[in-house]
Structure formats: C-alpha cells, structure tokens
Amino acid sequence: MRKALPILLLSLLYSAFAQANSIKCVDSQGITHYGDTIPPECANSSVTELDEKGMPIKETPANLSPEERRAMEVEVQKQAAEAEQLKEQRRRDSALLSTYASEAEIDMARDRNVQQITLTLNSIDARLKSARDRLAQFNAQAAGYTHQGKAVPADLTQNINTAKTDVSDLEVELAQKKQDLATMKAKYDADKKRYRELTKPPQK
Template sequence: MIRRLRLPASIISCVLLGLAANTWAAAESKPPSGKIMKWVDEQGVTHYGDTLPLQYSGKTNSINAHGLPQTETSNPSPGNSESGKESEQAKRDRTLLAVYSSEQEIDLARDRNLQMDQVMLEGLEQRKLSALSRVQDLKKEEAGYLKRSKAVPEELRKDLKFATQDIGKIDEQISERKQHMDTMRLRFENDKKRFIELKTGVPASENTSPAR
C-alpha cells in the first residue's frame, strides 16, 4: 500500500516561489546578445562572462549561441601603427644618446662584441685543421690496406666517414659565425650613422664628407 505524503500549502507555496525566482535569475543572467565573452587575465587564466572588464577590452573572444568561438577585434585607428613605430624609434634614439658620447665609443663597443666571436672562429678553424689531418691519416691507412689487396676494416671505414662529416659540420659553424659577425658589424654601423644624425641634425646621406 502506497502512502501519499501531503505537504502543507505554505511549504508548497515556498517551493514554487523559489523555483520561479531561480528561473527569473537564470533568464536575467543570459547576455542579451546570446554571446558569452571570453578573456585571459595577466596570470594566463581564461574567464567567461556576459560582461567584459574594461582592462581586457580591445581584442576579446566570444562564444555564440551555438557554442562556437568568435573573435572580436577593435579596429585600430590608422595612425596607431605609425605612432608605435615612432615611439620605438624614439626609444632607440634615447638609448643611443645615453650609452654613447662619441662615434669612437660605438666602434669600441663593436670591437668588444666581435672579440668573443673572433675567438670562437679561431677555435673552429683549429678544429678544422685537426679534422683534416685526421682524415689524411685515415686515408693513408686505408690506402695501405688497398695496396696490400686486403679488405679495409669496417671500423676504419666508419672512422673515415665520421671524420669527413665532422669537417662538413665545422664548415657550417664557421659560415654561421662569420655571418653573425657581419650582421653585428652592420648593426653597429647603422647605430653609428643614426648617432651622427642625432648629434648633427643632418641625415647620414648628407653628412658624408666628399672624397679627396
């Protein structure tokens, strides 16, 4: 036999009012546009909500009613990118004037930076000479076996192969080091030209002294 539990009318009314309040609150919490905003804070934590904090405005992500992500990017004014470049150039100019007081100091800084690269380059060239000498010795040993009509040992073949490959790797490192040094020289040369422009107020193209 099943007994039916009868609740007082006051309790039933409270339950119905609670359900109605929850339904109203859920309806109010939905964004009017049907989109949920997504943003990432300074700690890299992703947040979701119907209202985007002001400090995260600009580029945000939203999720539409179908659960698909949407990207919303505020249109930058045409002058923003240009002003950013100018600001970066102004920063570099201030650094140049703060670090150096003459063209000679720029040349000295260039030489100091190149000194370590030069030491490394000389070390690579010494390694290459040693590798070349080893390859020559291995080839002589190989020729001795061939002259006596004997089979060249597999270990000798491997040593010769690895020694030859080592020379190729050293050549690549030498080329990369030289390229790095050329890039550094060019950077310091450009810094010196800009330094002269800032000091004299004359563009580098017009500040070149005529050849004697």
C-alpha cells in the first residue's frame, strides 16, 4: 500500500500548486480530478501540473524515496516562497503606482514626513537639555551638602534619581527617533527607485 505524503509536505504542495493554472491527478479509485489544489483523494497519487491550455508542464511522482521526498520538500518550499515573494512584490508595486503619480509626489511625501520627525526630534532635544540641566543642578546641590559634611536630603536624592531616569529615557527616545528618520528616508529612496523602474518607458 502506498504511503501517504507527510502532512507538512502535502500542505506545502497545496500552496505551491495553488499558484498554477490547474492540476490533474488520478486517485486510488481511478477517478480523475482537476482543480486548482490537490484534493485529499490524491494524497498518495502522482500529480500533473497543467498550463493554461491544459498541457502537462510538471509531474510530481508518488512513492518517493526518503531522499527524493526531502529534495522535493526543499523544492516545494522554495517554489512556495518565491511565489509568495512575487505576490507580495506585485501588491507593493500596485500600491506604489496607485499612491503616487510622479517621482515628485514621492519627494513631497518624504519631505512632509521628514519635517514631522524633525519637529519631534527638536522637541526631544529640548526636553533632554532641560533634564540634563536639572540633573546638573541637583548634583551641584548634593555636592554642596557633601562638601559641608552634611547628609544629602532624601527629597534631593529622589530628584536626582528622577532626573537621571528622565535623561536616560529621553536619550533612548532620541536615538529611536533618529533611527526612525533614517529608516523612513531609506524607504522613500527605495520607493522612488522602484517607481522609476516601473514607469520606465520600454526600450525600443
């Protein structure tokens, strides 16, 4: 009796063949099946992939050896990944072309976002400077108590700790926002490059 393909392999085959025009297989009862996916009845059968005209273009055999099965799994995974990447690229291309009518519009969108993030960066910078000034002031007060041989008041110690936390948090926020700016610029550069590729007149 033929051994069933592993569930994982079968699910991958479903996904891979779903990208084809149609498939054909004959189950154990001799019934021929056509469709866009592999039916459960053909889990142990060879499967033929057909082109748009119904002509066979690829045969997936049954009763594979362990080595053949592993090789097939790798190939199916590769094809499924490539098909998914192509599908995602087409989706992105469609969104890009429907969003912008020219490269100039991409530049304007980028500049608007740069301006917004720059304003946020300036705000964080100002808050960070203020927090550092407060920390320096509190540290100076604490140093005065220490110089006089007095204990630093608890409320001043609390103020120092709070100011340190504020400085640390704002430094992290500033670094993250700078990274966001760099990432955003890179995205618009990539969008502009891809837009140019998609709208480039065909060569004669």
